[in-house]
Amino acid sequence: QKEVEQDPGPLSVPEGAIVSLNCTYSNSAFQYFMWYRQYSRKGPELLMYTYSSGNKEDGRFTAQVDKSSKYISLFIRDSQPSDSATYLCAMSIKAAGNKLTFGGGTRVLVKP
Amino acid sequence: GAVVSQHPSWVICKSGTSVKIECRSLDFQATTMFWYRQFPKQSLMLMATSNEGSKATYEQGVEKDKFLINHASLTLSTLTVTSAHPEDSSFYICSARGGLAVYNEQFFGPGTRLTVL
Numbered sequence: 748q749k750e751v752e753q754d755p756g757p758l759s760v761p762e763g764a765i766v767s768l769n770c771t772y773s774n775s776a777f778q779y780f781m782w783y784r785q786y787s788r789k790g791p792e793l794l795m796y797t798y799s800s801g802n803k804e805d806g807r808f809t810a811q812v813d814k815s816s817k818y819i820s821l822f823i824r825d826s827q828p829s830d831s832a833t834y835l836c837a838m839s840i841k842a843a844g845n846k847l848t849f850g851g852g853t854r855v856l857v858k859p
Numbered sequence: 860g861a862v863v864s865q866h867p868s869w870v871i872c873k874s875g876t877s878v879k880i881e882c883r884s885l886d887f888q889a890t891t892m893f894w895y896r897q898f899p900k901q902s903l904m905l906m907a908t909s910n911e912g913s914k915a916t917y918e919q920g921v922e923k924d925k926f927l928i929n930h931a932s933l934t935l936s937t938l939t940v941t942s943a944h945p946e947d948s949s950f951y952i953c954s955a956r957g958g959l960a961v962y963n964e965q966f967f968g969p970g971t972r973l974t975v976l
Binding site for chain 2: 851
């Protein structure tokens with residue numbers, strides 16, 4: 748079993764819809780939770796990071812962490828075709844040097 | 860945000876040759892750099908962590924004699940794939956991190972696509 752599980756998709760939504768992404772994890776020691784966006788043949792770009800359970804909002808993006816359930820989510824409101832990309836969740840432990848453990852990524856397609 | 864560059868962006872080489880990939884932090888000092896590889900439609904797998912001026916720490920299963928990492932300065936790390944074979948063909952991505960905050964964001968480079976014939 749992988750430490751971080753993420754549905755590979757593809758997830759296809761119409762423009763303007765809410766995109767809902769999630770990851771589950773097995774290691775309760777994870778402290779920091781990140782969401783990255785990766786366009787094809789490009790490096791990942793950090794979208795959000797959180798370190799506590801609850802919600803964090805930044806523009807059209809909301810990150811949610813539920814440590815008791817070992818479950819994190821990312822919501823994208825008012826989705827645009829430019830949001831079409833692969834979204835990767837990642838987690839880290841400070842004592843382990845904050846090395847990132849990535850989920851497999853979910854491919855998202857926002858159709859005009 | 861901080862900028863990390865990689866060079867070259869893509870490279871094709873013959874089996875048995877060595878290839879060097881550079882990773883540079885352009886506007887900050889990177890105390891730590893990371894090297895990842897990514898196969899098509901798969902996630903990033905950490906290969907090694909390097910701190911400036913010291914030997915790299917390799918993840919389990921990564922051959923350190925095959926993937927030579929040098930982090931000679933606070934702005935440059937290099938990955939050399941020695942005696943490359945077709946199975947080494949992959950997308951190699953570096954990231955860089957600086958500072959001593961509780962959480963230090965990693966800034967990723969654009970990646971290097973290696974094709975070994």
